[in-house]
Amino acid sequence: xxxxxxxxxxxxxxxxxxxxxxxxxxxxxxxxxxxxxxxxxxxxxxxxxxxxxxxxxxxxxxxxxxxxxxxxxxxxxxxxxxxxxxxxxxxxxxxxxxxxxxxxxxxxxxxxxxxxxxxxxxxxxxxxxxxxxxxxxxxxxxxxxxxxxxxxxxxxxxxxxxxxxxxxxxxxxxxxxxxxxxxxxxxxxxxxxxxxxxxxxxxxxxxxxxxxxxxxxxxxxxxxxxxxxxxxxxxxxxxxxxxxxxxxxxxxxxxxxxxxxxxxxxxxxxxxxxxxxxxxxxxxxxxxxxxxxxxxxxxxxxxxxxxxxxxxxxxxxxxxxxxxxxxxxxxxxxxxxxxxxxxxxxxxxxxxxxxxxxxxxxxxxxxxxxxxxxxxxxxxxxxxxxxxxxxxxxxxxxxxxxxxxxxxxxxxxxxxxxxxxxxxxxxxxxxxxxx
Numbered sequence: 001x002x003x004x005x006x007x008x009x010x011x012x013x014x015x016x017x018x019x020x021x022x023x024x025x026x027x028x029x030x031x032x033x034x035x036x037x038x039x040x041x042x043x044x045x046x047x048x049x050x051x052x053x054x055x056x057x058x059x060x061x062x063x064x065x066x067x068x069x070x071x072x073x074x075x076x077x078x079x080x081x082x083x084x085x086x087x088x089x090x091x092x093x094x095x096x097x098x099x100x101x102x103x104x105x106x107x108x109x110x111x112x113x114x115x116x117x118x119x120x121x122x123x124x125x126x127x128x129x130x131x132x133x134x135x136x137x138x139x140x141x142x143x144x145x146x147x148x149x150x151x152x153x154x155x156x157x158x159x160x161x162x163x164x165x166x167x168x169x170x171x172x173x174x175x176x177x178x179x180x181x182x183x184x185x186x187x188x189x190x191x192x193x194x195x196x197x198x199x200x201x202x203x204x205x206x207x208x209x210x211x212x213x214x215x216x217x218x219x220x221x222x223x224x225x226x227x228x229x230x231x232x233x234x235x236x237x238x239x240x241x242x243x244x245x246x247x248x249x250x251x252x253x254x255x256x257x258x259x260x261x262x263x264x265x266x267x268x269x270x271x272x273x274x275x276x277x278x279x280x281x282x283x284x285x286x287x288x289x290x291x292x293x294x295x296x297x298x299x300x301x302x303x304x305x306x307x308x309x310x311x312x313x314x315x316x317x318x319x320x321x322x323x324x325x326x327x328x329x330x331x332x333x334x335x336x337x338x339x340x341x342x343x344x345x346x347x348x349x350x351x352x353x354x355x356x357x358x359x360x361x362x363x364x365x366x367x368x369x370x371x372x373x374x375x376x377x378x379x380x381x382x383x384x385x386x387x388x389x390x391x392x393x394x395x396x397x398x399x400x401x402x403x404x405x406x407x408x409x410x411x412x413x414x415x416x417x418x419x420x421x422x423x424x425x426x427x428x429x430x431x432x433x434x435x
Contacts, residue, residue: 003103009054010036012096015089016057019064027150033056034157044110045120045164046102054097061090115171118416119164125424126163130156142431143194146381155431163427170419177367177392180250181259186325187430188256213304215311216254216337221290225303236337237344243422245345248331248338249370249390251429253313255338258328261318262369265326271371275333283336286310328369332386342385342421350389350418351405354381358401363395389418 020029021365035053040048065086099105110116133141134152145152169179183202195214201220219232239247248255262268292316293303314330321329331338354364365373372387383393394402394415408412 005102006039006099008048008092008099009096010038012054012057012093016060016093019060027153030151030154033159034154038161039109041161041165042109043119043164043168044116045123045163047106047109049122049123051097052102054093055124058090058094059099061086061093065090069143073228088354115168115416116421118171119167121169121420122423122427123160125420126160126427127156129428130159133428133432143205156215159427159431163423164428166427167420167423170423171416173382173394177390177395180390180392181256182355183426184256185260187251187426188253190430191220191253213307213311214253215297215307217254217286217310218250218336219337220340221286221307224287224290225294227294236340239425240315240341240344241347243418243425244348244350244389245341245387246350246389246418246422247345249388250426252331252337254335255328255331257315258318258322258330259369261322261330262326262328264323267366268326268338268369268371270328270374271325271327271333275329279333279336279339283339286336326369327371332371340389349405349407350414352383352387352389352391352393353403353405354378354383355401355403356381357399359399361398364402367396369391391415391418 007119013032016032017029020026020032031414032053035050038050065083068082068086069079072082100109130142134145134156140149140152142152142155144155166179166183169181170176172179180205192214219236223230223233236247239251243250270427289306292298314334317330317334357377360375360378362375362378363380365375367373368383369392370388370390371384372383372385373393374384377384389404391402391404394400403411404415404418405411406417409417
């Protein structure tokens with residue numbers, strides 16, 4: 001039986017779990033308990049990480065041996081037996097890592113080697129983002145760390161594994177549109193679930209313990225009215241630099257609602273030309289009102305009521321107009337943050353272009369809910385400014401005419417880099433994005 005051959009690995013990890021249980025280091029104990037389950041993913045990158053963790057485990061035994069030897073030498077106690085025991089444990093742990101190099105085992109574990117490098121890159125980049133946030137912010141920012149001090153590393157591990165797994169799903173062109181929709185909607189559900197639970201009494205689920213209305217327009221209006229609190233604008237701009245306007249197709253907690261509403265109609269319709277002017281007008285008016293409210297000393301209650309009304313109108317647009325038109329009307333005609341993402345997102349070098357193999361069949365326009373691939377746009381061979389780099393159009397194009405571009409990379413590699421970054425930031429937001 002295949003899994004029986006992996007018994008040495010399980011034994012090595014169980015011994016490490018017992019080591020940390022004895023030391024009452026429960027977070028490390030849980031961490032090691034999760035490691036072997038990475039093999040269930042049957043991905044090359046996950047298996048390589050298990051090998052790396054086992055090598056680290058071997059080093060842990062050596063470090064433990066050295067520390068205890070120093071103590072015993074201080075008190076002139078025997079230590080040779082200790083060396084033989086812990087040295088053997090270190091050798092077993094290291095040996096179990098090399099066991100995974102066996103060709104027969106790899107044939108079973110590497111069910112899908114495609115995009116393995118991308119999965120590993122997403123795991124590492126997500127880990128880096130979350131570790132930075134975990135150690136640079138004084139207030140515990142990870143949920144597990146808030147409820148169980150010391151368990152932040154467990155959340156980082158789980159989210160990094162998730163990032164690697166979802167990266168492979170998103171890189172499958174045939175399934176990418178479906179998986180993007182799923183993970184985006186899941187992010188929105190978790191975001192608002194945390195908010196609701198936070199409001200009902202569990203304040204640890206709120207980022208600061210203070211309520212901020214979950215309306216995208218307040219990303220710019222809120223700081224202008226308060227005269228401070230620029231965390232969200234900084235986060236927003238940072239995201240635009242990394243993945244451009246993909247904020248609106250991967251990370252916006254409201255945008256997924258508009259996406260779902262637009263799916264009520266199979267074929268999206270183009271929006272009227274005046275919708276662009278209306279969008280610009282809203283972008284101008286929102287900050288002006290925020291500044292006037294601050295100057296005039298408008299009450300927090302009045303400001304909150306205006307913001308709530310603005311948000312309700314947005315939801316009504318989704319339910320009425322987006323469902324009727326099949327186009328994400330709220331995102332491309334009403335939301336000022338969406339327009340900023342379109343404009344400022346050009347800072348990022350990521351682009352989607354249409355190559356010369358295009359036959360002008362218009363199949364891509366059926367997949368685009370952002371009003372970015374009308375007949376005129378297709379003839380120009382590049383999407384309109386409302387393109388959010390979602391990549392849904394690649395699924396519909398039979399000629400493979402839709403391509404990602406990033407600096408001088410070949411299109412497939414450019415798309416791989418984009419997906420890794422988008423999946424990593426998405427996974428990080430799953431752990432960090434709370435009101």
